[in-house]
Amino acid sequence: METGTLHPMIEADQQELYALGRKMFAIPELGYKEYRTRDLILAWLREHGFDRIERYGETGIIVTVGSGRPSIGLIAEMDAIPTPGHPQADPETGAAHSCGHSTQGAIMLESLKVLREELKQRTGTVKLYFTPAEEFTDIAFRREYIRAGRAKYFSGKINMLMDGIFDDSDVLIHLHAMGRYEGHRFSVGSTLAGFVYKEITFHGTASHAAVNPDKGANALNMFALFQAAVGMLRETFVDEDKNRVHGIIVKGGSTVNSIPDEVVYECYVRSFRPDNLLTLSAKIDQAAEHCAAALGGTATVSELPGDLPFYQNEDLNKVIYRNMLRHTVPQEILTDERSVAAGDIGDVGCFFPAVQFGYTGFEGYCHGRSMCVIDEREVYAVPADIVVGTVTELLDHPEEVEAIKANFTPAMSREAYLRHLEGTK
Numbered sequence: 001m002e003t004g005t006l007h008p009m010i011e012a013d014q015q016e017l018y019a020l021g022r023k024m025f026a027i028p029e030l031g032y033k034e035y036r037t038r039d040l041i042l043a044w045l046r047e048h049g050f051d052r053i054e055r056y057g058e059t060g061i062i063v064t065v066g067s068g069r070p071s072i073g074l075i076a077e078m079d080a081i082p083t084p085g086h087p088q089a090d091p092e093t094g095a096a097h098s099c100g101h102s103t104q105g106a107i108m109l110e111s112l113k114v115l116r117e118e119l120k121q122r123t124g125t126v127k128l129y130f131t132p133a134e135e136f137t138d139i140a141f142r143r144e145y146i147r148a149g150r151a152k153y154f155s156g157k158i159n160m161l162m163d164g165i166f167d168d169s170d171v172l173i174h175l176h177a178m179g180r181y182e183g184h185r186f187s188v189g190s191t192l193a194g195f196v197y198k199e200i201t202f203h204g205t206a207s208h209a210a211v212n213p214d215k216g217a218n219a220l221n222m223f224a225l226f227q228a229a230v231g232m233l234r235e236t237f238v239d240e241d242k243n244r245v246h247g248i249i250v251k252g253g254s255t256v257n258s259i260p261d262e263v264v265y266e267c268y269v270r271s272f273r274p275d276n277l278l279t280l281s282a283k284i285d286q287a288a289e290h291c292a293a294a295l296g297g298t299a300t301v302s303e304l305p306g307d308l309p310f311y312q313n314e315d316l317n318k319v320i321y322r323n324m325l326r327h328t329v330p331q332e333i334l335t336d337e338r339s340v341a342a343g344d345i346g347d348v349g350c351f352f353p354a355v356q357f358g359y360t361g362f363e364g365y366c367h368g369r370s371m372c373v374i375d376e377r378e379v380y381a382v383p384a385d386i387v388v389g390t391v392t393e394l395l396d397h398p399e400e401v402e403a404i405k406a407n408f409t410p411a412m413s414r415e416a417y418l419r420h421l422e423g424t425k
Contacts, residue, residue: 028080031133073169100177187358216259
């Protein structure tokens with residue numbers, strides 16, 4: 001693909017950058033278990049002379065260069081997601097970087113290296129936040145992790161947000177893989193949905209499946225009836241809200257020869273509208289409870305607040321967009337997409353001017369077993385150049401940063417957000 005001129009340092013660093021990207025892609029780890037990733041990042045930082053390094057929790061890292069205002073924050077995620085069958089999946093956990101988080105780390109490390117040199121002629125601070133546990137998965141492990149006091153919340157950025165880790169930054173810049181090229185090289189201004197995580201357990205009564213099925217209450221049938229009810233609810237969904245209900249059965253009974261007495265279903269309820277998310281969530285609860293009761297059983301619902309919807313900062317995205325145009329034409333930039341994907345960047349964006357731009361250069365689709373890097377320049381070098389160009393523009397024009405901050409209004413108070421986080425059933 002045609003691209004503009006790279007920053008001279010990025011141009012010179014390409015082979016080292018691509019090698020780093022390959023190393024990070026090859027060590028996929030699930031959230032709060034990113035120990036090899038952490039160690040690789042720390043070794044790279046020491047090798048390249050970075051000394052203002054802080055650790056957060058067991059795997060998070062914060063690196064600082066420069067001093068004074070403006071203060072620009074960069075965010076890179078660390079974790080992988082279970083993707084059995086992926087060629088580079090971990091043989092024990094099934095985790096793979098099929099969401100491309102490893103590429104964020106390589107991009108942002110190269111960007112920070114360049115920005116450290118640029119800051120020798122400028123005033124300002126750049127902080128790089130390596131955030132663990134973005135993917136909302138491996139729930140049983142995370143419950144125990146939290147119970148042991150090793151974290152407070154299921155998602156890494158939410159822990160960092162509540163601990164005030166981002167408070168030193170005026171604005172925050174994040175980026176995320178888009179998957180394969182389908183007419184757009186970049187995206188800017190995408191809205192992300194919010195979601196609630198549910199674990200619904202249908203309780204029945206076991207009996208011999210052939211001899212006396214009339215003595216049992218079939219929990220799997222309760223779930224099947226519930227699925228039919230959810231299907232009927234879908235025709236009430238408003239298209240613009242992008243509502244979604246999707247899940248997996250993690251327990252479907254104990255043995256074929258017995259009426260299932262317990263079925264466990266994990267699901268997400270998604271929507272762009274926070275108010276609608278709560279309403280839809282309540283309807284799902286009611287459907288589960290009444291469908292179970294109709295067949296002689298009960299249903300219990302446990303719920304975790306997932307990620308809030310992400311509305312990007314328009315003023316900051318204008319700077320990102322200008323720097324994308326150094327590498328492409330407007331027709332290849334996807335703008336203002338309404339994506340049903342979610343991320344804990346949405347929670348951060350409630351309190352800080354934040355953006356997340358997209359980049360391509362991959363084969364396959366996010367979370368798919370064929371997701372891999374096929375164009376290293378497009379995946380690593382060009383996004384790093386966009387980050388560097390955006391940050392240097394902001395450093396050179398601190399009045400733009402002040403205007404962005406002045407025009408930003410938090411979506412809620414910290415107290416209201418805490419109530420949201422503690423609203424677990």
